[in-house]
Amino acid sequence: MSQFELGTDGPSLILAAVDGSTTSLRAGAYAVGLARRQHSELVVITVTTTPALAGMSADAVTVLAESARDLATDLHEQAKEYLQLLEMQARLILVHGDPYLEIVRAADDLRADAVVVGASMKAGHRFVGSLAGRLIKAGKWPVTVVP
Structure with a gap:
């Protein structure tokens, strides 16, 4: 039986x-408001x-990682400050890997009722498929x- 069958009103x-892009920051702000409401x-x-570019030295890959x-740690520090201003609580998770796989893993492990992401700003995603499109196609939440 899902939680909605138990009489709750929402997720x-x-x-x-959130990855620091403009659309992901908007998604984070939207999620904060939704969670509050x-x-x-x-x-x-x-x-x-970590970009897996051929020809990069191991040192360059280490520096990029x-x-x-x-940058992600700074982003989480900014998120903490933002949440404190709004008197909101949130759990902040920082992982390394493929964004799609890690978001799916987290949503499944946490038994998320909803996932909020920013739209891709990359033109190529119209042809290859964006992270958001892949999450929607997963059809899990x-x-x-x-x-």
């Missing part, structure tokens, strides 16, 4: 994916990746895509 846990638990996930981790 009990919302997972918001629905009295839901909010979890914010940031996934760092550290840089991505530092309602996905809100914020422009």
Whole structure:
């Protein structure tokens, strides 16, 4: 039996994916408002990746990975400040890997009732498929895509 059959009015846990892009920051803000209105638990996930470019030295890859981790840590510090200003609580998760796989894993592990992501700003995603499109196609949870 799902939670909605038990008489609740909305999602009990919302997972918001934030990577620092303009649309993901809007998605995070939207998720905060939604969680506040629905009295839901909010979890914010940031996934760092390391570009696997041929020809890059191991040192360059290490520097890029550290840089991505530092940016994600800064992003989480900003999120903490934002949440404190709004007197909101949220769990912040920082993982490394493929964004799609890590968001799916987190949503499944946390038993998320909703996933909120920003729309892709990359033109190539019209042909290849965006992260948001892939999450929607997974069909496991309602996905809100914020422009």
